[in-house]
Amino acid sequence: MCLAIPGKIKSIELQYGGAVRMATVSFGGITKEASLEMLPDADVDDYVLVHVGVAISKVNEEEAHKTFKYLEELGEIGELTDVDEYLPK
Amino acid sequence: MCLAIPGKIKSIELQYGGAVRMATVSFGGITKEASLEMLPDADVDDYVLVHVGVAISKVNEEEAHKTFKYLEELGEIGELTDVDEYLPK
Amino acid sequence: MKYMSEYRDPELAKKYLEEIKKTVTQPWSIMEVCGGQTHSLVKNGIIEMLPKTVTMIHGPGCPVCVTPLNIIDKAIHLALEENVILCSFGDMLRVPGSKKNLLEAKAEGADIRILYSPLEAVRIAEDHPDKEVVFFAVGFETTAPANALSVIHAHRKELKNYSILTSHVLVPPAIKAVIDDEESKIDGFLAAGHVCTIMGNSEYHPLSKTYEVPIVVTGFEPLDVLQGILMVVRQLEANKAEVENQYARIVKEEGNPEAQKMIHQIFEIKNQIWRGIGEIPDSGYQVRPEYGDFDAKRKFQIEIPEAPENPDCISGQIMKGLKKPFECSQFGKKCKPTNPLGAPMVSSEGACAAYYHFSGLVEA
Amino acid sequence: MKYMSEYRDPELAKKYLEEIKKTVTQPWSIMEVCGGQTHSLVKNGIIEMLPKTVTMIHGPGCPVCVTPLNIIDKAIHLALEENVILCSFGDMLRVPGSKKNLLEAKAEGADIRILYSPLEAVRIAEDHPDKEVVFFAVGFETTAPANALSVIHAHRKELKNYSILTSHVLVPPAIKAVIDDEESKIDGFLAAGHVCTIMGNSEYHPLSKTYEVPIVVTGFEPLDVLQGILMVVRQLEANKAEVENQYARIVKEEGNPEAQKMIHQIFEIKNQIWRGIGEIPDSGYQVRPEYGDFDAKRKFQIEIPEAPENPDCISGQIMKGLKKPFECSQFGKKCKPTNPLGAPMVSSEGACAAYYHFSGLVEA
Amino acid sequence: MQLQCPMPKLDFDVITLGHGSGGVLTNKLLDSGVFDVLSNPILDERHDGAIFQLEGKMAFSTDSFLVSPIFFPGGNIGELAVNGTVNDLAMCGAIPKYLSLSFIIEEGLKVSEFWEILIAIKGACEEAGVHVVTGDTKVVEKGKGDKIFINTSGVGSIHSKANISAKNIKAGDKIIVSGNIASHGMAIMSVREGLEFDSEILSDTINLNHTISSLLDSFGEHIHLLTDPTRGGIATVLKETAQSINLGIDMAQRDLPIDNQVASACELLGLDPIYVANEGLFIAFVDASIADDFLEALHKDENGANAKIIGTVTEEHPKQVIMESAIGGKRVVSMLPGEQLPRIC
Amino acid sequence: MQLQCPMPKLDFDVITLGHGSGGVLTNKLLDSGVFDVLSNPILDERHDGAIFQLEGKMAFSTDSFLVSPIFFPGGNIGELAVNGTVNDLAMCGAIPKYLSLSFIIEEGLKVSEFWEILIAIKGACEEAGVHVVTGDTKVVEKGKGDKIFINTSGVGSIHSKANISAKNIKAGDKIIVSGNIASHGMAIMSVREGLEFDSEILSDTINLNHTISSLLDSFGEHIHLLTDPTRGGIATVLKETAQSINLGIDMAQRDLPIDNQVASACELLGLDPIYVANEGLFIAFVDASIADDFLEALHKDENGANAKIIGTVTEEHPKQVIMESAIGGKRVVSMLPGEQLPRIC
């Protein structure tokens, strides 16, 4: 349910005298408009999750790494040394 | 102007409780509906002239022959003896 | 078909032609008022068969040709309304408006239906209660009763979505206008048989008398036309000016009183603009105010500015018989049936189109 | 794509799977609430990779599947109105109504537009002032703010021809209903990451506590799902019952307050019928009376009698995790993706469709 | 010609976009048995194209068929599509062999109607002795088509005695029309909304290839040109030919064979039959020396009973077609600017 | 590929019904010079069909093309129509030679657009080395078509070394895809109303015949099957093939070549690229012994730079296509019930 994908804000346009902020969001090179009305503090270069044309969350970069480190942190897979290769570049 | 062709009334149907008389008219074998509202005395087997779906005149058989006889009657073409072949059968 | 095919007999036609030749002693110009007669002349090659001394002049009797530009523009405007179904006779679709014709409007998406009868349009209105159905009611006196009848039917069925966009023209005032023109050189008239079928011949007697021209009410088959021409020529040669009825198998002296009643129930006479000719007093019909709900002009109140006719088009002079199509500078050049500048180049009844086809001009 | 592709790494996936296998000591049934997670499980072949002791149960989290038959019928009815443009997300078009689906209505001539966003529908309404534009607003909490926003936009633009036909469902009451079912045998839940993105996690703490089930808010990429399963399994094995957040890169504890504001501006909570399940108290949204002009249900007052669900379809039991699709007598027989008897056979998120494709049943 | 084949049982009544999507529904339609009526070894390969061998020179022709209504007195769009391309190949002097068949279906078409069309296609193929060997089915959204359009293309081997080319026409050649004119167009008119009338008029759609083949057997190179006067009617084809050969054509109205009802229908609507479409008719330009024999042979053929010599090629008035009218006048026959529209004037 | 030909001067801007009526306007359109771009001696005969000779075995294929919008990133419907049939012939192992070209135009189409399409057709024909030899132009009423539909049929001579047939496929055969998947379908999506997005995605429409011909030169009978995964995408073609050969196919998601933007667009709309249409792509089933050489040869070809071996034919799981997912799981690949619709779920 609720297909939503993360993209990077390339630019922001104000509409209705500033009442509406519309972002141009890049998803792996393609771009589409998304409303920022639900993310008042999102800014250019932020990654946001977009669902049906509306940005609904800013991606938290720090938290994003945790999935790659979770097993390591469990302390149960000592051999997991190559964790860096899963990290976003 | 005013394309109109003669056809023979095959049948008559009363519509709107008799207010409207519609005829099925045969034109050389094909048939089409025509209103008889402008020809109250037209009847089955009469030839009528139909224009845009409305019968506007009953064909006068007697008068119809005159075109074939006109030259003859001018008395100026004595040799016109084969007039019968132009008459409608 | 009975009462048609017999009037196409080649032998008798030859005899009529011989008789015309025998009768004529000097040049005569005869106007066939009606486009249907023009059509018959052209289709049957009669013009070339007549003696050179008899010149046929093609009159204004093509309702398609004389419908004003502005009404065509209005019809196009209405047709392009999303909510409107415009119904029309087929031959109106190629008549040029100021910017386009109905066929082009159709290509743009207008819902335009070609019908055989205005009564069909009433049926369409019944079938599409959510649409406005407008019948483009053009025509001469012949068609007026049928168009009136469609209103009577719609009224009886209490339809609120049916109306007619009228452009009705009347023949006798037009004949009068043609004769009244100073340059006019018409010696006699073939009057329009089907118009007289409705209206009778009474209006022609004063015309014939006043202007001293023979008027023969004539039919449309080749023998009809030939006989009509002969009757005019005989009067001219005998220096007579009477109303004769060649088409008595169809036309009664008094016309069709029922049809006249219907016309007068729905329509009233008004001044009318004839395309290419201008306004002629008392030469048209408009819907009576009592039936205003069925009058598309009242109902939709479309204001379309009058557009100028193509200034190179001399159709008015042609329809009055003052000029021949090939005297028009545009004839066969910019103006062709595929791209008519004026209405007479549109239908095969229009004088220009008739000449164009007849002369066999061919497009590259 | 950043923040997506990384979560598809095969090596790390293998390690997660090994860790799950290592961790599990007894059979567990885990429901992934969300259809997006079902889709990910199926598309990535995760179900077969899991140890046999871990059974994934596909929850009711597919808005397409749970939209009531009657609302589908209403959408179809509206779409077939000549004056209406019905806009919808693509996946609603194949969901069976009582007689046909929206695709079939489209084949009959209904003007139905597939859109990416409800904001597009507002634009269409602006562009077609002469039409009524209705957006078929289905979805869970994730989609509710966007649908609400479309009303806010339309209101700001003073559009009189825009409305939404809502069928909004809420996840926590559904989870509660699933657990409350006597026959329920679910040990833990993967909660729907995108729903929590909007609403936050607060509603899950009492659920977890009351029913003593682990609930892990989980994302949609394979590593997300695998991590989520591992986190549930670890809790179960440790006899814990807490709310954890696997998807913290997106989901904040408090959710998105702006989005919640928009929801509450436009919608109010109501009892909602879930297709195949029945009415669940306080599990849906309806448009507040203040915005009634934008509520298609109010605006069009369509009365469509409730039609019975196909009696052979056991989709309710399937969505509660009580039965597996292949336990349905119609599965793969009368009911196939080309001819779905129930909604779970429609989208690739529906449990029945997922099993159908996964099991590789092939039509003759 | 239509066989009474029972339609296969299907779980869908109308064709929808999915049937053209290339997915399960497309395969379902293809596998439904609906297309089995057209089965033959080459088609059954179901590859991207058909593979076969043709000896010697070949002809290749294409036409797309759109007719409203798709079912009309005397036939339907299916047989029209087969006969149209079969006849175009025959007009090239070819023996038609293989057809391609491509449907553009507007979603919502009833499967039962599609079936009826397929049965007509099958029947027409059998009559003509041709096989559909490759095909395509596309579905367009409602309102973006008109029930069904059919394209057929075809190939055939040129008859060994054929040498058909407008270049072979010379002054004195006789022009023969194979039957009554204007039947197809008026059959369609008779069921057009707003214009319809009751009649026994049937479309003349028929395959002409066997007729042509046996005429070629007998008259070979003396047949200079064959052409089928479909859209635009005989007038258009004659005018086009006169223009392309830079010679004139003389013809007479009284020689034109026409059915009484068709003639009456033309009067009713104000249409000129020489511009009305035909489907099962051909016009032959033949050497004057064989004209009478050709006509005699044609009269014995089931498709030529009403054949007539309608005109002569002349050096006078090059590029012009002159028709003698019913009463003996002369009239220039030109092309129309567009489709003939019913007149009131 | 589009030549900058100036459009002939015409006295009409849009195409109307009259242009399809067979009368003056039809001839005017034909004579306008618009079609001169396609001129060649066979076409210029303008008879009911084309006449020519082809040696040996031949292939014959047809397709109707309907695409909305008719102009899309990377091409237009004109080149699509040429390339589509050229490629279908190439898939049969044929050297495409002659095409038929049939237009169904919705009245109102701008002549300038029609011209642009014709220029694209000309360019595509030149690229492929084929000639349009016979054609047809029909016009439908507004609202009964969708701007323009094009049918092309084509014939070609079978390559002397070709022996293309699904029957030749055996277990162990390697499956090679010639380039990036899903580009055409996503190029179209990017300009679909209500779904549009900005991207550099271009349709992959291209002619494959020269590529195929040189592969046949080198690998002849070792190429067992060639097929172009158009509608329904590669999944549908592979599934159809597996069903028809009664063998299984193993493949892996990671092996599928796909452009980044195309992949992203699929994520955005929730579409699976294996079901998205391609136009300039082919799939070859080849003998394992030559698979690497075949791939190497393809990599050197301008149309094969991104070619990859994507799967293997297996005796296991007959009729099933099994795809290994990104993380190594297994998934059954089946056909979709209809066109893929964008999802929110």
Ligand code: SF4
């Ligand atoms: S030829 Fe054309 S421009 Fe000249 S008068 Fe006739 S209609 Fe007008």
Ligand code: SF4
């Ligand atoms: S298989 Fe079909 S009938 Fe059975 S539960 Fe699923 S959707 Fe319902």
Ligand SMILES: [Mg+2]
């Ligand atoms: Mg309209």
Ligand SMILES: [Mg+2]
């Ligand atoms: Mg609608």
Ligand SMILES: [Mg+2]
């Ligand atoms: Mg193909």
Ligand SMILES: [Mg+2]
């Ligand atoms: Mg052809």
Ligand SMILES: [Mg+2]
């Ligand atoms: Mg043909």
Ligand SMILES: [Mg+2]
């Ligand atoms: Mg195809």
Ligand SMILES: [Mg+2]
């Ligand atoms: Mg032909």
Ligand SMILES: [Mg+2]
């Ligand atoms: Mg093909």
Ligand SMILES: [Mg+2]
């Ligand atoms: Mg193809």
Ligand SMILES: [Mg+2]
């Ligand atoms: Mg053609």
